[in-house]
Amino acid sequence: MRLGALILRIVRQFWHDKRTLGLMFIAPLLVLWLVSLVFNGNAYHPHVGTVQLPAQWTAQLSRAGADVSTYDTAAAAESALKSHELDAYVAWSSGTLQVRLEGSDPSINKSVLLLLQQALSTHAAPVGGVPTSVITYLYGSADMSTFDGVGPVLIGVFAFFFVFLIAGIAFLRERTSGTLERLMATPLRRWEMVLGYVIGFGIFTTLQSAVLTAFAVYGLGLMMNGQLVLLLLVTLLLSMTALTLGTLLSSFANSEFQMMQFIPLVIVPQIFLSGLFNMDNMAVWLRWLGKMMPLSYAADALRDVMIRGRGLTDIYPDLLMLLAFSLVFMVANTISLRKYRRV
Amino acid sequence: MTHGTAAKGQTAIRVAQVHKSFGRKHVLRDITLTVESGEIFGLLGPSGSGKTTLVKLIAGLDDATSGEVEVAGVRMPSLGMLSKIGYMAQSDALYTELTAKENLAFFASLYGLSGVQRAKRMAEVMELVNLSDAMNGVVSAYSGGMKRRLSLAIALLHQPGILILDEPTVGIDPVLRKAVWDELKRMSEAGTTILVTTHVMDEAEKCHRLGLIRNGVVMAVGTPEQLKQDTGAGSVEEAFLVYGGGEQ
Numbered sequence A: 001m002r003l004g005a006l007i008l009r010i011v012r013q014f015w016h017d018k019r020t021l022g023l024m025f026i027a028p029l030l031v032l033w034l035v036s037l038v039f040n041g042n043a044y045h046p047h048v049g050t051v052q053l054p055a056q057w058t059a060q061l062s063r064a065g066a067d068v069s070t071y072d073t074a075a076a077a078e079s080a081l082k083s084h085e086l087d088a089y090v091a092w093s094s095g096t097l098q099v100r101l102e103g104s105d106p107s108i109n110k111s112v113l114l115l116l117q118q119a120l121s122t123h124a125a126p127v128g129g130v131p132t133s134v135i136t137y138l139y140g141s142a143d144m145s146t147f148d149g150v151g152p153v154l155i156g157v158f159a160f161f162f163v164f165l166i167a168g169i170a171f172l173r174e175r176t177s178g179t180l181e182r183l184m185a186t187p188l189r190r191w192e193m194v195l196g197y198v199i200g201f202g203i204f205t206t207l208q209s210a211v212l213t214a215f216a217v218y219g220l221g222l223m224m225n226g227q228l229v230l231l232l233l234v235t236l237l238l239s240m241t242a243l244t245l246g247t248l249l250s251s252f253a254n255s256e257f258q259m260m261q262f263i264p265l266v267i268v269p270q271i272f273l274s275g276l277f278n279m280d281n282m283a284v285w286l287r288w289l290g291k292m293m294p295l296s297y298a299a300d301a302l303r304d305v306m307i308r309g310r311g312l313t314d315i316y317p318d319l320l321m322l323l324a325f326s327l328v329f330m331v332a333n334t335i336s337l338r339k340y341r342r343v
Numbered sequence B: 001m002t003h004g005t006a007a008k009g010q011t012a013i014r015v016a017q018v019h020k021s022f023g024r025k026h027v028l029r030d031i032t033l034t035v036e037s038g039e040i041f042g043l044l045g046p047s048g049s050g051k052t053t054l055v056k057l058i059a060g061l062d063d064a065t066s067g068e069v070e071v072a073g074v075r076m077p078s079l080g081m082l083s084k085i086g087y088m089a090q091s092d093a094l095y096t097e098l099t100a101k102e103n104l105a106f107f108a109s110l111y112g113l114s115g116v117q118r119a120k121r122m123a124e125v126m127e128l129v130n131l132s133d134a135m136n137g138v139v140s141a142y143s144g145g146m147k148r149r150l151s152l153a154i155a156l157l158h159q160p161g162i163l164i165l166d167e168p169t170v171g172i173d174p175v176l177r178k179a180v181w182d183e184l185k186r187m188s189e190a191g192t193t194i195l196v197t198t199h200v201m202d203e204a205e206k207c208h209r210l211g212l213i214r215n216g217v218v219m220a221v222g223t224p225e226q227l228k229q230d231t232g233a234g235s236v237e238e239a240f241l242v243y244g245g246g247e248q
Ligand SMILES: Nc1ncnc2c1ncn2[C@@H]1O[C@H](COP(=O)(O)OP(=O)(O)O)[C@@H](O)[C@H]1O
Pocket: B022, B025, B027, B045, B046, B047, B048, B049, B050, B051, B052, B053, B054
């Protein structure tokens, strides 16, 4: 009865606040779409200059995908490098091959070197040619894009971010406007207050998760090898941790501005440590820090489902962790409400 | 009609040797007072004297640093008592994005009202504070006085036996203010105990008994007549100055 009243009120507030509703449903889609555009740009063709290079090699460079221009002197090529017209140039002088890179962007450096290797290795190949190789993939495929790789994590990041902020600020406003104190003068139990927020907001986060995952799979064509219902389940459980963590942390903020200050503290580290970047080379303590973050479990489960096509039997430990996080946050929040009423 | 009321002459609220401090700051010192069932008890004191702090302790919203607070014989804070108390905070605690009706329905449900009875009570309390026409208005479009009246209406919804009102008439025009006081008087005659804070002297005259509070100390308790007699003052205001002057 009291719980129902609280849930109904939260739904009504959302209904009156169309803008927040919009932020919750449209913003994650918009951002995910923008990121997909960034990652799905066409393959990069390095600009490579040649100085006195045998014509046969120049042709090989072109064939390997380089955008080749020829120069008469190394000095001319050097100035083209400086003015950013070239990413690298290759010079042939007195029997050695000299490669000079512009060098300021590591990813371009890598693609130039890779290209040079491919183009020129045929020259150095042993007699009889390169042995033919058969390449197969356990998961994923040759035409899997970068976005397919990071997309699952990004779904998690955006679901987490927006729910964390919206739920956190809503709970914060309940405190700053005095309504929380007013509620504590009614027979509403502290746990009912916390659970009411979880269910009331949960209705909207469920819808948001459905819209976001459907958009990622059907709208953006993200690689999806598992069951959609599992993807939805992971996103939903992650949203719940965002919701419960947001409402809990809001009691340590005194204003919306202070709530925003949690973004660099809570959201950004989670993004970096959640598996968006390979964790294997990170310091041990950083990996442990990652293990304390809800997003890393969700990211793991999302990748398992979307890329590796795994099922519930494989991802249930991650799901249990997410559930545990939510429960801990809810209990902590119920306890922290003692500030307003001891019983 | 009202529930949770005891017979007249019984103690409804008992505050004994209550101290309250926030960190090093002593806000209430050794407060002892009782409010009888069915009376209108006024806490009169300047801003910052500790009135809000005291009524919050009585409403169960905070704990005394030492001392005891009992409502209807039950030590506060107590969950069971909360449904018998009607509380109106000093600052309006309303959901401004909702309509008055939605606010009322929400609070009424928290107190266990439902269906026809809830609708009936909502209409009654809005009639009382003269807001019936603004029932479907969004609260953010309300004036300050209207918000104050809506807060009062919400405190009255569940017909509590004990009403705690923190500066209820601030920002309400004189005509309505009189109507509100007439209603408080009527409710007290029906058995409701009313604890009201104010810093307006002419409202103090309307209370059955008064507690004069200053700097966290209750300087005197008595009927307005007694207080005037004891100090030889012509008004409660003068009486207050006499007590306050002695304390300084
Ligand atoms: N949470 C708090 N922390 C610190 N000081 C407080 C707190 N609440 C009230 N006070 C102080 O207690 C004193 C009494 O405040 P209050 O009870 O609101 O007075 P009144 O209601 O009579 O205006 C004021 O000096 C106020 O600054």
